[in-house]
Amino acid sequence: xxxxxxxxxxxxxxxxxxxxxxxxxxxxxxxxxxxxxxxxxxxxxxxxxxxxxxxxxxxxxxxxxxxxxxxxxxxxxxxxxxxxxxxxxxxxxxxxxxxxxxxxxxxxxxxxxxxxxxxxxxxxxxxxxxxxxxxxxxxxxxxxxxxxxxxxxxxxxxxxxxxxxxxxxxxxxxxxxxxxxxxxxxxxxxxxxxxxxxxxxxxxxxxxxxxxxxxxxxxxxxxxxxxxxxxxxxxxxxxxxxxxxxxxxxxxxxxxxxxxxxxxxxxxxxxxxxxxxxxxxxxxxxxxxxxxxxxxxxxxxxxxxxxxxxxxxxxxxxxxxxxxxxxxxxxxxxxxxxxxxxxxxxxxxxxxxxxxxxxxxxxxxxxxxxxxxxxxxxxxxxxxxxxxxxxxxxxxxxxxxxxxxxxxxxxxxxxxxxxxxxxxxxxxxxxxxxxxxxxxxxxxxxxxxxxxxxxxxxxxxxxxxxxxxxxxxxxxxxxxxxxxxxxxxxxxxxxxxxxxxxxxxxxxxxxxxxxxxxxxxxxxxxxxxxxxxxxxxxx
Numbered sequence: 260x261x262x263x264x265x266x267x268x269x270x271x272x273x274x275x276x277x278x279x280x281x282x283x284x285x286x287x288x289x290x291x292x293x294x295x296x297x298x299x300x301x302x303x304x305x306x307x308x309x310x311x312x313x314x315x316x317x318x319x320x321x322x323x324x325x326x327x328x329x330x331x332x333x334x335x336x337x338x339x340x341x342x343x344x345x346x347x348x349x350x351x352x353x354x355x356x357x358x359x360x361x362x363x364x365x366x367x368x369x370x371x372x373x374x375x376x377x378x379x380x381x382x383x384x385x386x387x388x389x390x391x392x393x394x395x396x397x398x399x400x401x402x403x404x405x406x407x408x409x410x411x412x413x414x415x416x417x418x419x420x421x422x423x424x425x426x427x428x429x430x431x432x433x434x435x436x437x438x439x440x441x442x443x444x445x446x447x448x449x450x451x452x453x454x455x456x457x458x459x460x461x462x463x464x465x466x467x468x469x470x471x472x473x474x475x476x477x478x479x480x481x482x483x484x485x486x487x488x489x490x491x492x493x494x495x496x497x498x499x500x501x502x503x504x505x506x507x508x509x510x511x512x513x514x515x516x517x518x519x520x521x522x523x524x525x526x527x528x529x530x531x532x533x534x535x536x537x538x539x540x541x542x543x544x545x546x547x548x549x550x551x552x553x554x555x556x557x558x559x560x561x562x563x564x565x566x567x568x569x570x571x572x573x574x575x576x577x578x579x580x581x582x583x584x585x586x587x588x589x590x591x592x593x594x595x596x597x598x599x600x601x602x603x604x605x606x607x608x609x610x611x612x613x614x615x616x617x618x619x620x621x622x623x624x625x626x627x628x629x630x631x632x633x634x635x636x637x638x639x640x641x642x643x644x645x646x647x648x649x650x651x652x653x654x655x656x657x658x659x660x661x662x663x664x665x666x667x668x669x670x671x672x673x674x675x676x677x678x679x680x681x682x683x684x685x686x687x688x689x690x691x692x693x694x695x696x697x698x699x700x701x702x703x704x705x706x707x708x709x710x711x712x713x714x715x716x717x718x719x720x721x722x723x724x725x726x727x728x729x730x731x732x733x734x735x736x737x738x739x740x741x742x743x744x745x746x747x748x749x750x751x752x753x754x755x756x757x758x759x760x761x762x763x764x765x766x767x768x769x770x771x772x773x774x775x776x777x778x779x780x781x782x783x784x785x786x787x788x789x790x791x792x793x794x795x796x797x798x
Contacts, residue, residue, distance in 0.1 A: 280464025305442075321415035328408040334361075334396035335405050339634070343389040343414070349382040350420050352411035352483075353605045355550070358404075359399040362388055378492035379483050381420060410605040424483055427607070431482035434614050438475030441621070445628070463516035463631075467624055470509035474607060474617040477502035479611055485601035500549050504556060506617075507563055513624070514567065516577060522568060527563055534559060559596050564590040592616025626721040652721040653701060655706035660722040666730060670773075672734050677739055677767040680775050680784035681709055683729040684760040684791060704759050712746045728780075736767065762788035 322343075328335045349360070360382055364609070368382040397404050413420070450465035459633065474493065479485065480499035486492060511528040517530040534555055542549035568590065596612035596717050603609075643765045650662035670676050683705050690698040702725065710719050716738065717731035731739060764783025767777050 270630075289414070302469060314751060321413050321419050323416065324408070324412045325632075326409050328395075328412070330405050330407055335408050337390050337392045337393055337408075339384075339388055339393055339414070341390040343384075344416070345386055347384050347388065348417050348420055349380075349384055349393070350413045350415070351380040351382065351408070352378075352745045353407050354395075354397075355402075356397060358395060361394040361396065363391045364368075364394075374762075377426065380495065381417065383417075384414075398474055414651075416746050417457060419758070421487060425487060426483040427442040428484035430611065430614065431478045431484055434618070435475040435479035436583075438471045438478075440471040440616075441625070442475070445471070445625075463513055464628060466509050466513035466516060470506060470513055471617075471621055473502045473506045473509055474614075474621075477506060478610065478614050482607075484739065491666055495551075500553070501535075501639070503540070503553070504531070504538070507531050507556075507560060510561070515572075516583070518570065518574065523566060529567060531556075531559055560593060560597070564593065579627065581623035581626045583623075585620040586733055587644055588623075589616040589620035590620070623776040653705055655721050657706055657710070657727070658718060659718040660720065662719040663718075663730065664719060664720055670730075672731055672773060674770075675734075675768055676776065677731040677734055677736075677765065678780040679713070679717075679731070679743070679763055679765045680780040681705070681729070681761050681763045682784055682788055684762060686725040686787065701759060705761055708749070708759065709747070712742055713747075717743065736769075741767065760791060762791055 271336045310413040322340065322496055324337055327337045329337070353462075354370065356370075359366050362385065367385060368380070370380065395404065395408060413423075445464050445468040449468065453796050480495045482501065485495045489495065508528055508531050509532070511524050515521070515524050515694075516526070516678055527730050536557070538549050538552045539545075542553060553626070564586075567586055571586060573578065592612045592615050596609040596616070599606065599612060600609040602766070604671060650658055650665065652659045686698055686701060689701055702721075705725075706719070706721060706727065709729065713719055713729045716734050717729045720730070722728050743763070746763070762784055764780045764785070765778035766783065768776060
C-alpha cells in the first residue's frame with residue numbers, strides 16, 4: 260500500500276502545532292513567574308513602614324557631614340547644627356570593629372563590632388541634640404575612621420534615610436529579580452530538556468543558572484537594601500561573601516561544559532573552592548576576618564581572567580563568539596571594580612561595575628545557550644516526530660502493528676484483555692478495478708467506522724493492508740457485545756453510497772490464554788469473512 264503524502268504532512272503540521280503550543284505555555288509561565296515575583300517585591304517593600312516616632316515630613320533634607328569631622332584626641336568629632344530637627348537620626352556607613360558614639364560626652368550608641376562590611380548604622384539622636392558635639396571613638400584607633408566618617412555619614416529623619424537607602428540600592432533589587440527569573444527559566448528549560456533527552460550528566464544550562472543566581476544573591480546581599488527588612492546585617496554579609504566565593508566556581512564549571520578537555524579550568528575551580536573553605540574556616544574560628552582575606556579571591560580572579568582569555572584566544576568555535584566577547588567585557592569590569600574597591604572603599608561604584616560586567620557576560624552566555632537550546636529543541640522535535648511516525652499508520656492516523664506490540668507488552672495478565680480483529684472485504688478487487696486511490700479511501704472509511712464505535716473504550720490499530728485490530732483492557736463482555744451489535748447494525752458506505760463490508764472476530768482472555776488470543780481472534784474473523792461471502796453468494 261503506498262503512503263499518503265497528505266496524511267504525512269498533516270502529521271508533521273500537527274506536531275509543529277503541538278510544539279508551538281508548548282512553547283507558548285512556557286512563555287506564559289515565564290511571564291506569570293515574573294509577575295508573581297514583582298508583586299511580592301512590591302508588597303514586601305510596601306509593608307515596611309518606617310518608625311512613626313522618628314518620621315519627619317517627606318521633604319525634610321538630609322544633612323551630609325562630608326568634611327565636617329575632625330580628629331580630636333582619641334576620637335573624631337563634629338558640631339551638630341543648632342537648627343537640627345527633633346527626632347533626627349545619624350547614619351554611619353562602612354564602620355568596622357567596635358566603636359562608640361557620644362553626644363556631649365555621654366554614650367548614646369555602642370557597636371559590638373559585627374564586622375559587616377557594607378552595613379549602615381542608624382543611631383537615633385536624643386532630644387536636645389541640636390548644637391551639641393558628637394564624637395565617634397573606635398576602640399582600635401583605626402586611622403581610616405576620619406576618612407570614613409567624612410565620606411559616609413549623614414543626618415536626617417528615619418523616613419528620609421530609608422527612602423534614600425531604598426533608591427540608592429534599587430539597582431541591586433532589580434538585578435536580583437532579573438537574574439533570579441533568568442536562572443529559574445534556564446533551570447526550567449534545562450529540566451524539561453533533561454527529561455525529554457533522558458540525560459543524567461549536569462548540563463551547561465544548570466551551571467549558567469547557578470552562576471547568575473549567585474550573582475543576583477551577591478548583588479542583593481552586598482547592598483544595604485536588606486536593612487529595610489532585617490537588622491541581622493552580619494548574616495546577610497556572610498551570604499554575600501559566600502555568593503562572591505561561589506560565583507567564579509559556577510562560572511568555571513559552565514566553561515568546563517563548553518571546553519571539557521581543558522583540565523586547567525577544573526584545577527582552577529578546585530583552587531577557588533579551597534580558598535573559600537579556608538577563608539570561611541579562618542573567619543568562623545576568629546583567626547582572620549573574611550573581609551581582608553577576600554584579597555586572595557581577588558588575586559585568583561585576576562589569574563582566572565588571564566587563563567580564560569588565553570584559552571578563548573585559541574578557541575575558534577563559532578558558537579563561543581558571544582561568550583568570548585562577554586568574558587572580555589566582564590573581566591574589564593571586574594578589574595575596574597577591584598581598582599574602585601581598593602581606591603574608594605567607601606563607595607558603591609565597585610558593585611555597579613561588577614553588576615554591569617555580569618550583566619554583559621550573561622547576555623553573551625544566554626545568547627549562546629539560547630541558540631544551542633533552539634538547536635537541541637529542533638533536534639528533539641524531529642526525533643519525537645520520527646518516533647511518533649514509527650508507531651503511527653500514515654494513511655489512517657491509527658496506531659500500527661509496532662504500536663500494538665508495544666501496548667500489548669504493557670498489558671498485565673490479570674487485567675483481562677479482549678482483541679477484535681477486522682478485515683475489509685474486497686480490498687484487492689477494489690484496487691485492481693478502481694485503482695489504489697479508491698482503495699485508500701476504502702481503508703480510511705473502514706478506519707473511521709471502527710474508531711467511531713470502539714475508540715472510546717479501546718485502542719484501534721491498523722496492522723496490515725486491510726486488517727485492523729482493537730485492543731480492549733478491563734472492558735466488560737456485555738459492553739463489547741453491545742458495541743459489536745451496534746457496529747454490525749450500521750451501514751458503512753463510501754462516497755456515492757458505495758457499501759463497505761467489514762468482517763470481524765473477537766477473543767477474550769477468559770476463553771483462552773493471552774498467548775493464543777491473537778490467533779483465536781484471527782480465526783474467528785476469517786470464519787466471519789467466509790460467512791459473509793456465503794450470504795452474499797446466496798443473495
